[in-house]
Amino acid sequence: MSSPSDDEFHTFMTGRWPSLVRTAYLLTGGHHDAEDLAQAALARAYVKWDRVRRSDDRAAYVRKIMIHVHADGFRRRTVREWFTSRLPETAVADRTDQVAHRGALVDALAGLPLRQRTAVVLRYFEDMTPAQIAAAMGTREGTVRGQITRALAKLRDDGVLAARTGSPQESRTHPSDPVALKGRPR
Structure with a gap:
């Protein structure tokens, strides 16, 4: 059973997801990294949801969280690529190519x-x-x-x-x- 606070967060999250991913994509340069960044920002926002929902501009508050998450990740960035003998899965068409x-x-x-x-x-x-x-x-x-x-x-x-x-x-x-x-x- 979900609480009214959880329902409110879910409504906010689903409404802001496309905008957060778009901004995260422009910050990270990769679709998967953008989704990870937006998801991490929303996870932090959920933990602080009582504080976020009392703010004047919830979207700005979560965007600020996302900027801090990105900066933290940028500071700790490590090489995430490795050599392998197998070829990766075939690519799927990306809508952002439009x-x-x-x-x-x-x-x-x-x-x-x-x-x-x-x-x-x-x-x-x-x-x-x-x-x-x-x-x-x-x-x-x-x-x-x-x-x-x-x-x-x-x-x-x-x-x-x-x-x-x-x-x-x-x-x-x-x-x-x-x-x-x-x-x-x-």
Whole structure:
């Protein structure tokens, strides 16, 4: 027999699962890792459910838990691959392949440091404000803005997305830049 609190958690969990997995996928870069991360966050939320349900924004509270679980796992990350004489099972079609240039996006995000990746994912994929991101990450709003700025600059400079999507990489030199002026005729 389930309690009203368990029913409330179940309703919350089933309603937020797709969004949590989507965010976790963008943080981890792998579907299975994303499901594991979302599940671990929900497990921690269940243990603290009385505190979570009293919060102003339950989804934000669980997202913050997920960010902390991901950071903890990132710190303890070990190699999870091993050599074997058997071939793996045949791959099954993945519905996320419907998103254009998904691989380029995941590769570009994987090249960012953890806090920059987290800030970019929460800002542009979860549509959170810098204030909300700062609360979720446990930092100041100015720090979040700086993380996002540096991440976007790195994504532009690396050209990973431009190379994969076929769009031209924009020039980062300004006409008044001394390096740009050096080769120009006077």
